[in-house]
Amino acid sequence: MSHSSLLFSDALPDAIITLPHTDWATPFESAVDAIDALEQGKVLFLPQLAFSLSAEEISLLTPTLVDPKRKNISYQPQRDKLSGIANDAHNQSDIAAVRALLQRHYQQCQQLIDHLLPAYRDHLHSPTNSLRLHPIAEWKAGNSWRKDDTRLHIDAFPSRPNHGERILRIFTNINPRGESRVWRVGEPFPALAQRFVPLCKRYHPLTCWLQNKVGITKTYRSHYDHLMLQLHDAMKGDPDYQEAGLQRQIAFPAGSSWICFSDQTAHAAMSGQFMLEQTFLLPVKAMKTPQHAPLQILETLLHKPLV
Ligand code: SIN
Ligand code: FE
Numbered sequence: 250m251s252h253s254s255l256l257f258s259d260a261l262p263d264a265i266i267t268l269p270h271t272d273w274a275t276p277f278e279s280a281v282d283a284i285d286a287l288e289q290g291k292v293l294f295l296p297q298l299a300f301s302l303s304a305e306e307i308s309l310l311t312p313t314l315v316d317p318k319r320k321n322i323s324y325q326p327q328r329d330k331l332s333g334i335a336n337d338a339h340n341q342s343d344i345a346a347v348r349a350l351l352q353r354h355y356q357q358c359q360q361l362i363d364h365l366l367p368a369y370r371d372h373l374h375s376p377t378n379s380l381r382l383h384p385i386a387e388w389k390a391g392n393s394w395r396k397d398d399t400r401l402h403i404d405a406f407p408s409r410p411n412h413g414e415r416i417l418r419i420f421t422n423i424n425p426r427g428e429s430r431v432w433r434v435g436e437p438f439p440a441l442a443q444r445f446v447p448l449c450k451r452y453h454p455l456t457c458w459l460q461n462k463v464g465i466t467k468t469y470r471s472h473y474d475h476l477m478l479q480l481h482d483a484m485k486g487d488p489d490y491q492e493a494g495l496q497r498q499i500a501f502p503a504g505s506s507w508i509c510f511s512d513q514t515a516h517a518a519m520s521g522q523f524m525l526e527q528t529f530l531l532p533v534k535a536m537k538t539p540q541h542a543p544l545q546i547l548e549t550l551l552h553k554p555l556v
Contacts, residue, residue, distance in 0.1 A: 260497045264291055264434045264514075268365075271297045273357040276364040283365050287417070288541045290437050292499070292509045292516075293365075299504035300357065300421045300525055306350055307425050309343060310523050312382045320388060321379040321526075324351035333379075351378050351525075358419050358527040372535035373417065377528045384522040385430075398518050400485040401435045401496065403543075404511040405477035410470045412556045413544035415531040416512040422503050424523045429500035435515025436495040439546050441484065446550055449479035473544055473555040477512065484515065491517075513543055 266286045270277050283293055302310075315322055319333040331348050355378050362370055389399045404416050422430045435441065457470040484490060498519070501507055509516070533542045540546075548555050 260495055261434065261436070264497060265294050265499055266291050267294045267296060269297065270295045270361075270365070273298065273300075274360040274364075284368060284537050287366070287508065287510055288536055288538045290510065290513045290541065292434055292507050292514060294499070294501070295506040295508075296502065297504075298361075298421070298506040300354060300423055300506070302350070302423060302425075305346060309346060309350070310382060310423070310425060312384075312387070314343065314347070315382050320383070321381045322347060322351075323377055323379040324348070324355070325377050326352060326355040327376065347380065351380060354378055354421075354525050355527060361419065362529075368537060369417070369529075369531060369535060373529035373531050375528075375530045379526045379528075381524040381526060382522070385518050385520050394485055395482060397485065400491050401433060401494065401515050401517045402481050402484050403438070403441070403477065403513065403515055405474065405481045407478060408465065409467050410474035411512075411530060412468075412471050413473050413533050413542065415510050415533065415536065415542060417508070417529045417531055418511045419506060419508045419527040420501070421506040421525045422501050422521065422523070423525055424503040424521065427503045428521055429502050430521030430524060431498060431500045431519040433496050433498050433517040433519060435484075435517075438513045438515075438541075438543055440495075441515055442480065442543070442546050442550055444490075445480050445483040446476065446547070448483050449476055452476070471556045473547065476547055476555065477543065513541070 266281055266283075268277070268279055268281060268283070286293060314335060316333050316335045322331070322333040324331050329348070329352075331344065331351065334344055334347065355376060358376075358378070362373065385399065389397055394400065404418075420430075424430070452472045452475045454472075457466070457475065460466045461469045496515075501521075533539050533544055536542060544555060
């Protein structure tokens with residue numbers, strides 16, 4: 250699929266807001282209200298916010314470190330729980346080094362939140378971060394269309410319903426060869442919701458209750474969670490939308506970071522390798538402008554509560 254002809258550089262001119270931060274811990278005066286921009290579904294792009302790695306850490310950057318059954322190495326800092334490392338291909342010192350790297354990354358993300366998004370500080374919860382070592386072209390080849398993140402989509406977790414809570418993600422390109430991570434960013438959430446909600450399959454509360462009982466989902470999948478999964482699938486499953494939907498491309502250089510609410514901002518990862526990613530959840534009531542939350546957009550569209 251070629252998108253090049255449609256990726257006008259002037260499409261969605263406001264979708265990406267650039268900020269000048271050069272480090273994670275120093276407050277930076279800026280005219281941009283970062284929270285307003287994020288809550289409107291924009292991507293905050295910090296071209297000079299790099300994450301430094303030691304020479305030893307750079308030597309860990311190889312896909313063979315990842316368990317072949319998993320997409321990424323992930324870490325839950327509050328439980329010090331590391332998962333997704335291959336069983337062979339490494340030794341105990343590699344595991345300790347990855348753990349320390351992800352712990353340090355989490356701490357730096359928290360420092361960034363403290364001064365860039367201070368109103369969220371006491372409300373963000375369930376942090377998980379990941380070390381993504383595979384080239385995007387490779388995971389595209391090995392996956393079904395539903396798992397193909399080179400197609401525009403919003404994030405929704407099939408086994409972890411979040412009942413409307415927001416998914417905030419901080420990404421950093423750590424490619425040691427200087428390769429960019431290239432994304433496409435799509436139209437605003439209200440527009441995509443209007444387009445795809447009429448195509449969503451009906452919600453079956455009893456089926457969702459059963460899925461929770463037998464452990465397919467960790468908690469009960471609400472009507473909201475059902476719709477978000479349906480939107481995710483409807484977007485990925487529509488080749489015309491992928492090709493001709495309103496979108497723009499952006500290359501995030503090695504040594505840059507970017508932030509978005511990935512449950513709201515339509516995105517697709519097109520190329521690149523080696524990234525750090527930090528996820529937090531945020532309750533809708535902790536937002537400054539909850540009317541922009543996908544939950545409220547969908548409730549307005551459907552005229553009923555969804556959680
Ligand atoms: C995604 O969340 O769709 C993937 C983002 C990335 O790996 O760059
Ligand atoms: Fe995604």
